[in-house]
Amino acid sequence: MRDWFVASRVSAGFIVVLVGYTSSAVIVFQAAAAAGASEQQISSWLWALGVGMGLSSIGLSWYSKKPILTAWSTPGAALLVTSLQGLSINEAIGAFLFSSLLITLSGLSGFIDKLIRWIPQSLASAMLAGVLLQFSLQLFSALESQLILVVAMIACYLIGRHIAPRYVMLLTLLVGCGVAYQLGLLDLSSVSFQLAKPEWVSPDFSWQALIGVGLPLFVVTMASQNMPGIAALHGNGYRPAISPIIAWTGVTGLVLAPFGGFAFNLSAITASICMGKEADSDPSKRYLASIWAGIFYIAIGLLGATVVSLFAAFPQELVTAVAGLALLSTIANSLAGALADAEGREAAICTFLLTASSVSFFGIGSAFWGLSLGMLVHYFTQAVSKKKQLMKT
Template sequence: MLPLVMRLPVSFAWSTPGAALLVAAAATTQEFAAAIGAFIVCGVLIVLAGLWPALGRAITNIPKPIASAMLAGILFPICLAPVAAAVEQPAIAVPMVLVWLLLARLAPRWAVPAAMLVAVIGIGVLAGPAVLASDAVRPQLQLVAPVFDPFVIVSLGVPLFIVTMAGQNVPGFAVMSTFGYRLAPRPVLVTSGAASVAAAFAGGHAINLAAITAAIMASPESNPDPARRWVATFTSGIVYLLLGAGAGLAAAVVQASPPIIITAVAGLALLGALVTSITGALEEPAHRITAIGTFLVTASGIAVAGIGSAFWGLVVGGVLMLWLRPRAGSTARRVREPSPESSPVGREPETAHE
């Protein structure tokens, strides 16, 4: 309803990096009710970020090398799944990967949907008519009573909040600004956080400001008149409700599938996100050791004191960044004392250019 009230093309989506984090959450807890508790805490933190600007700034100011490396560490094991699936379930995984590879060259936009379609067909052949006979085919809303486990909250809820803020909400605000829309953070964050809390009781994870879809609906492709582009976001919400009616069939397919196949499809879909996060993590040469340390700890999947690797990756990244930052004196010496490569001895004088 926010687009209707604000008359702005504000669009929301599920947290994509958050979904990647959830794929890896099995190492944190096997209790779904505890995950629900972590989702609720994440939603409350998003609301607080909207009501308390200092908290929002603190999260969004997490250095890019650390945030990107943590996300890369979360994604890496998932993106290995297509390789493992090709060995464990070759009848489904090999055709799926080959179709993805072919279309990645010829029609990149359709590579992941086509791979998913091949996987669904393979699962249907493997499981037979039992897929359609499953009770899960009929859409149903099932509420779950949350369990607030402190270890799961720290291992899952806090990293989910961080990646949602840094990986989705910040780019979302940037996209809207690119198209000339200045959004007040408070209503957006409070609304998305409250929606996250409500959705958590039905198993939904973080809801955030959209970035990629926002770039479509806030652009001239949506409507030449910037004042009318909010209609696209409002109607897309209605379409999402209609698509939700097919969620039961999707759930039935997932239940009938070997788990590695579902993870493999996610791995193919997240390869682009992995590349982007690794590139962002290693972009600044001065922080590459910090980024690699964060990545390795997060990707390791370790759990210390019951707390998962995503949190410890953030901790290790912060410690490395503080320890390895250049000292003021050494920086000043580097400025005053040119390196041998920059010495003019033995070289022709350079001509200054505008």
């Protein structure tokens, strides 16, 4: 049991949940409101998402002994905010079930594993670095609004990495909370205790909702969430069979969609926090950090709006600084892996820059387009190189 209660693993799991909820929970609220959900149904959405992410993260990490973390689809939630207008909540649930079914079938068919074999490791690392770059850039942007708070956290991180590397993120979080309290930035007045209760909503399958919401939700979740999630695993040296994992996220959605679990997928940004050496110096033990994240997810799901209001009490600069500092080493390692091979450097840098640009086309995020461009450059370069070799011979 002592192996479970290691501060670096527990703190990594907590930071995952802190960053995940504070950065995008408001989008889930907006998506639920766009579907015409009542306050009780919005609470049910939080219950379904928390329990679904928690159980799938715990189960997949425990079974594989790898830090596999799931999350809700943030781009999917953003898509729902605009696409659910004019549809009933029953039609929305039908679209969620359709999307989860497509995710399940894509996993069961083995399509994902076949696709992964075509993606060079350098491009996966470059895409991961591009996805995470904004979080560390925001760390330094936060200096403008809260100089004392962010400087104190950066100093704690830099000193703590040499004195107590296993507990550096926990110490940084505690210092940030202490400084925020002294500066009067912690507002706990709006925190109230409230348990979430699941509420079943029967699905209604209309072709307008299936094509207009379900299909785009599937594409966005696979392209903008699962692909970076796979890159995060590979970029940190973990290569589990991906297809079964994708299938389980789809099954989780099929079970919980009637309660508001609109989409589940592999996490990329927050998962990297559990995959770094700050979570554990032993890579084979980092899956325990993901299990702790799953435990915190379930707790949040059961408490519903209570924990969301608690996280809202943290100043945004504190959350930004924690996320940016936690991901520094992952970004550095990803860039080192992406640019190590001189021949593949051009494709890798194209992937990195386009991914980091945060552009979006047809509702699909820059991670997909960055990887697509990188693969195009990679295979074009290979073809030209082979043609030159044939001409020489």
